Amino acid sequence: MLDTISLLIIVPVIFSILFVALPKSLYKILAWAFFILGVALSVKLVMDGTGVVPVPESNFAILENIVFVLEVLVILFILAVSLKYKNWPTLGLGIISAAIFGYTYANVHGAEGAAFNIDQFSQIMILIVNIVGTAIILFATGYMDHYEEHRHLNRQKIFYFTMSFFLAAMNGLVMADTLGWLFLFWELTTLCSFVLISYNMDEEGINNGFRALALNLVGGIAFSIGIVLLATNYEISTLSGIGAYAGTNATAMAAVALPVALLCIGGFAKSAQMPFQSWLLGAMVAPTPVSALLHSSTMVNAGAFLVVKLVPAFAGTNLGTAIALFGAFTFVMTSALALSQRNAKRVLAYSTIANLGLIIASAGIGTPLAVAAAIMLILFHAISKALLFLCTGEIEHTIGSRDIEDMSGLINKAPLLTMLISLGMISMLLPPFGVLLTKWVTMEVASSNPIVSIFMILGSALTTVYYVKWLGTILSTTMDKNAVHHQKPETYFPLSFLGLCIVATSILVFSIYDAFIKPQVATMLNIAPSVTGAGGQFSSEIGTFAYALIFIVIALAILIYYATKNMFAPRMSSYYLCGENSLEKDRLMFRNGLCAYDKSSASNIYLQNVFGESKLTTLGYVISILLIVAALAGGVL
């Protein structure tokens, strides 16, 4: 199994070097190869089974040195760029990180070994990172030329290098068990994110990059303090060690609460939870594949991943409740914020934060079913969001805008693309798709805490609103057809592939649950959630999610539609425009008072003055910071 693990880290690194070394014309071939390899490797890892894989003694020393060198390089890089761009906050944070690193190196004696821990959760993450991730890179080869052409850039080598390198770091992150190593991978992903956000090298990009860097450094500092505390006070140096230590009894849980809370704060920052959310929104200036890969389906999940992994250390404690509240609060707040956004990528960004909040909330609830829901949501959300982001990018290239309002009538301009993005949206808000299944599970399990469930209820209503608004807009008809058609296999294959994944995972949800999630929760919490999957229903003791029934009914509806379609011969007619249509010009044109023609149009309601960023953000900051303080206080007391 160790081979597979090393390959999963080494292959992306090799590809990143290949991308730099080989000319642009070969990128497509490279990307296809990468995709196939990624799928193969991740499947291989799943086949290999689970278990903790220690790094052999012989290699440990040299690897540990590599890790040390890399960490120093990371810190130097941060210091260097912040000096170069005179970004003092980042510089300050970099210096603090360096100090902590120095302190750790000097005072905490090094571990004797390192290990990778391959559990079912890691397997899922590996599948996401390597299948969805390489699909996104494949998409990028069909996307970046156009992107750069419009912006007069020529930095694709850096782009592909970073993207591939990021996959390596991400693979490491989800597999590593040793906290020190984990932290290195953690910081590496932060760096990749920084590089990619400032990809355009314009002022906005660089500023947003630094904001991301700074906020993640804050999280990183919390993380490293947590590691130091764990190592010095409890001699814990692995992630699984925390669970093992805390899982024993309530006093132990209380004891490790503070470092665990600190680790969680690191996770919150990475997952862009409420007081940190601004970096993820800023990150939307990056090219869409970056948003799809780092900022929705993989890297930001690392935070939630960490929190879920820590569940054994806080399940059922006050800290857990605080985390649940915090996550649920972020969910409702960012959902409300998404309501007022017209920029599709910002909507998706907020939606991402909201869903991560939901994952964190479920983790905080900490019952077996809740943890199962959290893990499943990570999976389903990653696939749907990757699809949504990529489609948004493709739409942007098709119509030249990412404003939701400009997308009206997309179904006429790019039917296939519209179907795909609609599938993505529907999978985010309606049954029988996986995301809603997990949302349903979350709501059911959260029902024992009324505040959390009220937050979730409000949040999910808000989610429905902003997605339906968008969905309706793209499915509406308008007649102007100024769209650029490109139907490259590199773009449409990944899109269709992700769409298929959504449907397939949703249909196979119970098998996935049985194969991955159930054993994972069982190992983490020592009890498996009591869920049965008979008759295409996902049932627990508190309810039943009849997904198969809905799939059948959808099929039935489609059947009925086609059966009845020709019973009533349809006749196309003009629009009702109070009688003032002009049919010669455009079906939506009407004659105005000056005897000239105007085009009628409709835009959606955004409620900026209620749910606008300026109205809600401050409130969000205050409450979320209070909640974090409460979590910390709960951790100490």
Place this chain on the structure above:
Amino acid sequence: MNSFDILKIVLVLIGAPILGCLIAGIDRKLTARLQGRVGPPLLQPYYDVVKLFKKDNMIVHPAQNFYVVIYVVFVILSLLMLVFGMDMLMIIFVYTISSVALIVGGMSTGSPYARVGSSREIMAILSYEPILILYALAIYLLTGTFKLSALSTLSSPLLAYIPLIFISMLFVMNIKFKKSPFDYSTSHHAHQELVKGMLTEYSGPGLGGIEIGHFYEYVFLLGLMFMFWSSNIIIGLLLAVIAFLFVIIMDNITARVYWQWMLKVSWSILLIISIANILIVYYFYFKPA
């Protein structure tokens, strides 16, 4: 699934639209009487639907009738799930599919009136959906499961535990029946600034389908009210009748309000009293497993 279940399904499939049609007919008749008129025959909604299916199928968007099918099918599904006492949360989600289908259907036509109407209907979701889910949550807190079939285990009827949610649900009925004061997204009498709102571009069979969907929906909605006293069929039905009368009387004594106003009221009053009710239930009746 035994033969009794199949019988039940068939009964719902056939009985609900008849019942819904009668409800719509009584509504129109009663409204007319409240307005001092004689009003249409009781079976008028039936005549309307039959007529609509005989009309020319005029469309502006090839897919617009697809959404109608989705709407109807999922309204029926949610009704069936209600009848079989399935998971309440799930029922609400399934019901959401149907509402969304109608909204998207309206928007898909591209007519500016329909799109503005749909936007308003989206805002309506924001006002009623949380209350519906709170209703489900109350059921869970009381019975330990979301399954409606568990209501029979309660010692007192639901109404006794959640009277405030009942009040909120009355207003939800008002919103979902699309009656004044909440008939801003589409209305049965088209005297509103958006023509027929969401349904402006629907005609003939498409509209007929929507009407049939409405019939099922009426039964479903009143079924939700019935659940407040499901242990006693007579009183349960009485509650449904009260809700129905409430909707009609509200329709006749109020002007249409803005969706903004409704959002404000539902989030500031209805939601608050519902949440208060939930908290009461939580602290007094909820026994964690």
Place this chain on the structure above:
Amino acid sequence: MTLAKSPWIIHVNVNSCNGCDIEVVACLTPLYDAERFGVLNIGTPKQADIMVVTGSVNYKNVNVLKNLYNQVPDPKVVLAVGACASTGGIFHDCYNVIGGVDQVIPVDAYVPGCCPRPEAILDGVVAALSILENKKKGNVKGKEVKMKGNEVPSNA
């Protein structure tokens, strides 16, 4: 007989002096209550069966009338209410008046009067019902009325 049991009307005021309009509206009010016949003033042509036109046609509303006529799904009946709609009435030789409604779209029944009593309009609606049934039986489709063309200056 179902078509005749559910006549939904769209009221189109083209060039009317309001006299006819308010009487059409009066038909719907409690005293006359046209809803007894299933009549609904539906407001959009797409859902209407009977087009009730009041007033004569002028150069600005001729397009409106044609568009609306084309948007009423078959089978449909046009009812011209009042002297103006029937023949142009007192305004028949005004410079901006083209004439009665039948100059532009096919009319199935006329209601006399200036303005007609609500009873007369109800008579018209009742007359329209049987026409509606016959049209369905005979599968009579309303012809698409073509626009005459450029109603707009070229510089617009």
Place this chain on the structure above:
Amino acid sequence: MLKNTIDAIEMKSSADVLKAVQDAKNDGYRYATMICLKKDDGHELIYVLDKDYKLKNLRYFVKPGEKPKSVSGIYLCALLIENEYQDLFGLTFEGLAIDYKGHLYLTPNSPKTPLA
């Protein structure tokens, strides 16, 4: 000769009209309407202003081809009647707040300037 006429102040030029209207507005007059008559080859405009049920009329003769100045800058409500006379008499007012260009009532198909 006409037996009974309405009292009206004769105006010499379009600019005078503008000034008189402005003065009237300052005096608290309300713009009631404007009347247009055919006279000789040109048109006669009677501006009707009202204050406390008393009318003040300004009479101005528009020579053929002359483009009178619009008072819609002073009284916005004048734009409707001025546009109407553009339609019906073929006059052209300068500086209209909203200029319907002869299409307030009439379309390109209707008879042109029917009252002229």
Place this chain on the structure above:
Amino acid sequence: MTTVIPFGPQHPVLPEPVSLKLELDNDVVIGALPSLGYVHRGLEKFIDTKDYNQTTYICERICGICSALHGITYTMAVEKLFDVEIPERAMYIRVIVGELNRVHSHLLWLGLFADGFGFESLFYECWKYREAVLDVLEKITGNRVIHSISKVGGASKDLTKEHIDLILKMLDTVESQVKDLEKVFINNYTVKQRTVGLATMSKQLAYEAGTVGPTLRGSGVHSDLREEADWDIYKDLGFKAVVEKDGDCYSRTKVRVFELYESIKLIRNAISKLPNGEIATPIKGSPTGEAIMRTEQPRGEVVYYVKGNGTKNLERLKIRTPTFANIPSLLLTLPGIKLADVPIVVLTIDPCISCTER
């Protein structure tokens, strides 16, 4: 991107064809361009072919709603040209029918207004009560809506004892019914939600925008032509103009509701003072000269300008109707309101497009 929708000409809330191109942002109007001409017939040209007597019937059909007052104003203008005094009884008949006309017009408006904010049952209620007024008018004049009460030289129909009893009986019921309606229009929570503070025009603005009638009086301007010298009969009847200060839709509604009582009072007083005598003086010859006649119609001041040249046909007839004066104010009040309020705001000026465009 904003929402751009055509609002009219054929639109369910607009009983008459007028069109507004509305530009909206988040459901709020940011621009409105009216489009007119859907009811333009060209009546001012009619006088070329019809004599001054026949023109009465045309003026009555400028609009079917305040048709009586159009006829009355026109005939009074022509009478000014002829310089004749008409019998006092005729004047009283004109006032009675004119005020009855106002009662039916205001009831009609209240109903349509209620329909404008989706209050269907209230709409029906108003129109139900209005039928009694129409029945009386039909008994007097022979027609429900277009009354033809006035002819040049006097009245065309006399009031009999039976008529007077009918009127008085009808007024009693209608007055109590209006009291019921008043409660709803003035107190109903949802009605107030929809009208209070909506499309407010200050006194100054309403005056300078040239508005007339209830629109102007709703903004606190004391202006009602029934107080003008041409109408000294109203002074005898104890007329008091109804003025409300707030300038919003609610106060415009109030003006109309209270004017109903005022009209009822005027009719009662006129009946009690109805003099005996002839109802018309014979008119000989042809009109010459020019004259302006103004009256207060239900919707406000109407201005008739007539010019005769010694033939049977007038030389120029110019009518400035109340809605014509009120429409420009929409350009000021529409921007900034919600889409849902557009019909209400349009309706509060009680628009009559057919008279605007003639």
Place this chain on the structure above:
Amino acid sequence: MGMLNLIIANVSKKPATRLYPFEIRAPFKEFKGRIIFDPANCIYCGICQKKCPPDAIKVTKAEKTWELNVFRCIMCTECVGGCPKDCITISNERPKTGAKEYIKNVAPATPK
């Protein structure tokens, strides 16, 4: 709660609706329904044509025809008062709804 009282009063009372066409109120005698032409005394002087505002009457003296376009008539009764021979009267009956109607009288000149 003004409206509530009103609607409750409405249900408790009989509906205001008159069930036309099953229940027909006799037309008022004052109602101006339709023009009745009695050719007996007509001298085809054409005064009625001249008086008629909408030009609904057409009279030719030479051929002795008198024609009324009922659907153009506005029931103004100018012709009734104008006819020197009182040939024209107005009845309180309405013209029929449906097809357009003309009253034509091509009178064979029956000398007395």
